[in-house]
Amino acid sequence: MDDIAERAAKALDNAENWPDDPKEAVARQRLLADRVRTEPLDPDSVRYVAGLDVSYGVGDRELAAAAVVLDARTLEVVDTSLIADTPSFPYISGLFGFRELPPVLRAIEGLSVSPDVFVSDGFGLAHPRRFGVASHLGVLIDAPVIGSAKSVLYGRNSMPGEERGSWKPMVAGRSELVEDTEPLAAQGAEVIGRVLRTRARTRPVYVSVGHRVDLAGSADLILRLSPKYRIPEPIRHADRLCGQYRKEHAADG
DNA sequence: GCGACAG
């Protein structure tokens, strides 16, 4: 896990990355947002995918972060990393990274298999400042990251067809459900993500570019990673792992 | 000023 672990450690050590004031955090986002890059992502070339997630305990005093690496072909788990920590930044919508990335970076440091791409439970460019947690993570470790969220934070969106694989673009603007975003995208509106149906007749997920990936490739990969359930397998595994860990440590040790 | 608001 050479390079990535090293960059994660460096990002954690840099105090500039971890302001304790929301105002400074927003300024930090604006500064780092310029470093976000979109690059082609060929799903066929992806071998290892890492899913990331965090779960919280009671009283906002404890949390667990997990990173689980899957073989993109077989969807078999090939590596896991889990850490327990304490939140050091409050939950503020739009400022996720400052709360969740410290433990997530530590979990990433614990991996022995180097992922080709990471999947984060949140947004990338589909964010008011185009800097959701997926972009934040991507910039800190300069690695490919895809954002896959379960609900909308920002952007006009539409519901795709009921069948698996259907999708609609998300375009810049206040969070709002409209009849059809396709005409808006065709007319040149800024496309910031995709509403993707990963399972028939089930609520869609919201995919956006985090860093060093492109939207079409990201949506394609997310669909492949969700052959049966709504939530992509890497994130489901990470969710399970940190969720059960926290429960086991809520009653005793 | 008011409402919205990822996990």
Place this chain on the structure above:
DNA sequence: ATCTTGTCGC
């Protein structure tokens, strides 16, 4: 995110 049993649907 978390607190929580049964229940409707594929």
